[in-house]
Amino acid sequence: MTNLFTSLRTVAANIIAIYRRELQSYFVSPLAYLVAGIFWLLAGFFFVAILLGPEGLIQQAAVNEQQAQQLGIPMPPVDVAYRFLQLYLGVLSSLALFILPILSMGLYAEERKRRTLELLATSPVTNWAVAVGKLLAVVTFFVTLILPLMVYQAIALSASNPPMSPAVMLSGHLGLILLAAAILSLGMFISSLTESTILAAIFTFALVLFLWVIDLIAKSAGGWLGDALAHLSLLKHYNNLVQGVIDSSSLLVFASFIFLGIFLTAQSIDALRFQRS
Amino acid sequence: MKKLPAFKYLKYLIWLGPMLMIAGVSAGVVSGGWTAVPIALILVGLALIGVGLIVMGRVDMGGQPGAWNQRSLETGANALVTTLAVLAILGLINFLGAKYVWRVDLTENQQFTLSPQTQNVVRNLQEPVKVWVFDKQQNPQDRALLENYRRAGNKFSFEYVDPQAELGLAKQFEAKNFGDVVLELQPNNKRKQFVQTVSDRDRLSEAKLTNGLEQILSDRRANVYFLQGHGERPLEAGQPGAMSQAVKLLGEKNLVAKPLTLAASKEFPQDAAAVVIAGPQKPLLDGEVQALKNYLQRGGHLLLMVDPTNTDPKLDTLLKDWGITLDKRVAIDGSGGGKLINLGPADAIVTRYGDHPITKELQGNLSFFSLARPVQSTSVKDVKETPLLFTSDNSWAESNLQTQPLEFNPPADLQGPLVLGIALEKQTAPKSRLVVIGNSTFATDGLFDQVVNGDVFLNSVRWLEQPEQSTLSIRPKDTKNRRINLTAQQANLSSLLALILLPLLGFGTAAYVWWRRR
Numbered sequence: 001m002t003n004l005f006t007s008l009r010t011v012a013a014n015i016i017a018i019y020r021r022e023l024q025s026y027f028v029s030p031l032a033y034l035v036a037g038i039f040w041l042l043a044g045f046f047f048v049a050i051l052l053g054p055e056g057l058i059q060q061a062a063v064n065e066q067q068a069q070q071l072g073i074p075m076p077p078v079d080v081a082y083r084f085l086q087l088y089l090g091v092l093s094s095l096a097l098f099i100l101p102i103l104s105m106g107l108y109a110e111e112r113k114r115r116t117l118e119l120l121a122t123s124p125v126t127n128w129a130v131a132v133g134k135l136l137a138v139v140t141f142f143v144t145l146i147l148p149l150m151v152y153q154a155i156a157l158s159a160s161n162p163p164m165s166p167a168v169m170l171s172g173h174l175g176l177i178l179l180a181a182a183i184l185s186l187g188m189f190i191s192s193l194t195e196s197t198i199l200a201a202i203f204t205f206a207l208v209l210f211l212w213v214i215d216l217i218a219k220s221a222g223g224w225l226g227d228a229l230a231h232l233s234l235l236k237h238y239n240n241l242v243q244g245v246i247d248s249s250s251l252l253v254f255a256s257f258i259f260l261g262i263f264l265t266a267q268s269i270d271a272l273r274f275q276r277s
Numbered sequence: 278m279k280k281l282p283a284f285k286y287l288k289y290l291i292w293l294g295p296m297l298m299i300a301g302v303s304a305g306v307v308s309g310g311w312t313a314v315p316i317a318l319i320l321v322g323l324a325l326i327g328v329g330l331i332v333m334g335r336v337d338m339g340g341q342p343g344a345w346n347q348r349s350l351e352t353g354a355n356a357l358v359t360t361l362a363v364l365a366i367l368g369l370i371n372f373l374g375a376k377y378v379w380r381v382d383l384t385e386n387q388q389f390t391l392s393p394q395t396q397n398v399v400r401n402l403q404e405p406v407k408v409w410v411f412d413k414q415q416n417p418q419d420r421a422l423l424e425n426y427r428r429a430g431n432k433f434s435f436e437y438v439d440p441q442a443e444l445g446l447a448k449q450f451e452a453k454n455f456g457d458v459v460l461e462l463q464p465n466n467k468r469k470q471f472v473q474t475v476s477d478r479d480r481l482s483e484a485k486l487t488n489g490l491e492q493i494l495s496d497r498r499a500n501v502y503f504l505q506g507h508g509e510r511p512l513e514a515g516q517p518g519a520m521s522q523a524v525k526l527l528g529e530k531n532l533v534a535k536p537l538t539l540a541a542s543k544e545f546p547q548d549a550a551a552v553v554i555a556g557p558q559k560p561l562l563d564g565e566v567q568a569l570k571n572y573l574q575r576g577g578h579l580l581l582m583v584d585p586t587n588t589d590p591k592l593d594t595l596l597k598d599w600g601i602t603l604d605k606r607v608a609i610d611g612s613g614g615g616k617l618i619n620l621g622p623a624d625a626i627v628t629r630y631g632d633h634p635i636t637k638e639l640q641g642n643l644s645f646f647s648l649a650r651p652v653q654s655t656s657v658k659d660v661k662e663t664p665l666l667f668t669s670d671n672s673w674a675e676s677n678l679q680t681q682p683l684e685f686n687p688p689a690d691l692q693g694p695l696v697l698g699i700a701l702e703k704q705t706a707p708k709s710r711l712v713v714i715g716n717s718t719f720a721t722d723g724l725f726d727q728v729v730n731g732d733v734f735l736n737s738v739r740w741l742e743q744p745e746q747s748t749l750s751i752r753p754k755d756t757k758n759r760r761i762n763l764t765a766q767q768a769n770l771s772s773l774l775a776l777i778l779l780p781l782l783g784f785g786t787a788a789y790v791w792w793r794r795r
Contacts, residue, residue, distance in 0.1 A: 030791035037783025044775030051761070052768055058761055077758035082384075084761065148779050152771040159763045167383040203326065206295070210323075217305065219415055219437075225316075231375055239417075244383040252374040256367045263363055267356050 014125045018133025019140075026141050036145055039099050043149050046091045050084060051156055057084050081160040082168065088153070089172045089242045092146075093235075096180055097208060103142065104187025105201035107134050108265070112195045117272070127266040127273070135185055135262060142180045146173060168244035175241025178254040179234055183208050185261025192268045208234070297322030378428060385757060391425050395487045398494075402432035405463040406490060411440040411452035412475065419481040426486070460489045468493050471529075484638070492530065499550035499742050501527060502537035507590070508558030510717055512536060518718070520555060522725040523734055530735070532742065539565040550742035551578040556717030560591040570595050576707025578741035582717035585650040599701050600657035601713050606674035608649045608695050608715070609683055615645065622683055625649045625697060625716075629667040633700050635712070635736040636665050642729040649716035650674075651695040659704045666698040666714070666733070698733070700740065712737045 026032040051057055057080050068075035111117040120130055150173060157164055187204035194200050211234045218230035230236065234257075237250035301318030382390045391399075408423060415437050423435045440447040440455065450459040456475040462468040470493040473485045503512055503520075512534055514521035524534040537552065539545070545568050552572065561569075573579060573595075583590055585607050596602065608625035615626050625646045630636035644666070651674050654662050672693030673685045685692070698714040718724060720734040763771075 028790060028794075030787045030794065033783050033787030033790060037780050037785075037787055040783050041776075041780035044777075044779055047775045048772050052763075052772060058763070061760060077756045079757045079759045080761050081759050082757070148774075152774045155767055155771045155774075156761060156763060159767055160759055160761045162757070162759060164759065165385065171383050210298075217302075231371065243389060245389045246381040246383065248377075248379040249371070249374045252371055256371055260363070260367060264360070267360060271356055 014129040015133045022137030081164045100183045101201040101204035105197040107188045108192035109197045109200045127269040131262045131265040172242040182257035185258045189264040294322045294326035399430035407461045408435040409459045411457045502552045504554045505536045510555040553580045557590045573709045578710045582714045600655045602653045604651040609675045612671035627666045631665045633663040646716040647718045664696040668695045
């Protein structure tokens, strides 16, 4: 019992050590800040365009209201706050599609290139702990990218009338983070397969795009195969959370993708360790 | 083990992967169906990418591909088996997870949750029911609703069918338009039930689908009696002013229209779900009125449609109990809004409806009533009355049709909006129901199928004949009407934050870190 406890403690300590090392590397890397800057700029631009701009939702609702008043017909109800969340989280997920492969590409490929992976692979730290630590670090980085966006969204949504409960906004962002964790986990595995960061990014992007549109393929496939394929679709499960529905099967799919990525990474590094010894 | 010279070229395999995948996707898109060939191409492509990456990784590692000794082969095989096992377990877990779902709907009006009535109906299905949607596109919103139904009960299924590709099916289910939704009671196509036609304007509605489900499940055939013998509207087609279209549509809803001559038979039919009196021209006999009064007192259901006539139909004693008076004047529409669709001033136009199950789904739609008389009511104890049909503000009840042009002359005329129809319900048992409409032409052949005239009639009969109004009361889930009213300060602050401060923070730190590293 004590043995199990101590080994668990070592694993936890290892994960934390890897996590801190990785996280530190983000904060000293100009590339990470550059990615953050680009992401924030694009996200900010879309925020203004969707909500505040001349074609934005607030303006649109006002124009429609005026037209309805002139024609003397009642205007169909519009939930501007909810529509905004749907549209904006949709845009954020598309942006993430491009950003995430860049974040995951260097996780292992960089170490392979710098020949530091052998150190890791042959160190007493288990491959699992390394993979989990790395994934946690990169997910943390992504969360720091998202949190500031929530600040200005909250400012906007706090002005909604009648007031809106933050539940849908929170579940949508939870969806975004789960989606990111799933993609980063798979990206980490791909990164562990190759020395070239560019190649890792391209293949991660291809894989994620494939999982994104698998819904479309599934629809025309039909039958049980169609249902099974559609269930793999990241977009479908993400949309559930964005719409404000917490569905246990969606959470399970995200968890499965995250676990699969970590497992495959550990396997791939394991193979490497044997090969080298 | 011997070094394989071909091995180092193996890594180029990887490029074959994307090519196969693209070929598979194009094959699938072009042929329009995801048969075995395109799917196999995609899967093989994926596998090749995987193999290629692994091989490449090994080659990259040491530059010496010959590291394939016995031991690494063994571990490779081990890894493969473990991986397959993990994939199988994950697949199984997710399969079960998709079957037993736990859902929380965080939206304020429970937008993505079925009403309790619907859940009840779907859970208690005894025989499989399938929904066929004859449409090329699969609207995500409709699909989500159908998936919700499927989650609610395991006897429910749905399928999207392209009516142009599957002509036989479309013909079998009599689907004529894109977006037709048809219910089928399985097995073997026992019964069919048309639900609605979905379009961009008119999405699949829970109320309609659940109503359809209830109808297809019920074996009940109810009799609706049409009183005859006083110049009422005939039921058979061919005669002027007949109601054959209405009778046919009632038949589709399991309602059998039968003629009723009270004078000839002593007994009032016991199996009457509702009685309709459509446009009597001559007065009813006292005995007949008494029989109808008795019928209502026993908990009967009566639809009364009375046109303005020269002779009084003598229904006053019956209507007095309910607090209803039939106005002798004729409703005139002075707005001129009917000119566009060839309607004159004597065709009263209705676009406003009362809040009642009969007219709930008609709100904003147009119906018209040629030569209609207003219906007036005074409240009576234990009777709940709901006005159903309102004419426009520019209408009035004309007392003298002979003087031309028609003008509103108070006090002989009555200023609109007028009420042309009222639904009444006794609040004490037996709960009899009465619908009074000051017109019967709207339900005759030729006018019945125009705009929503038919729905006014059909919904009235259905409300009358169905004592239990469980599913008719499903309210459509209205979107909340919500705006974002940002003050100038809030707008400025959030745009400043979004467009300038945050990006600047990112780029600024990047430049600073880069400069320090140099």
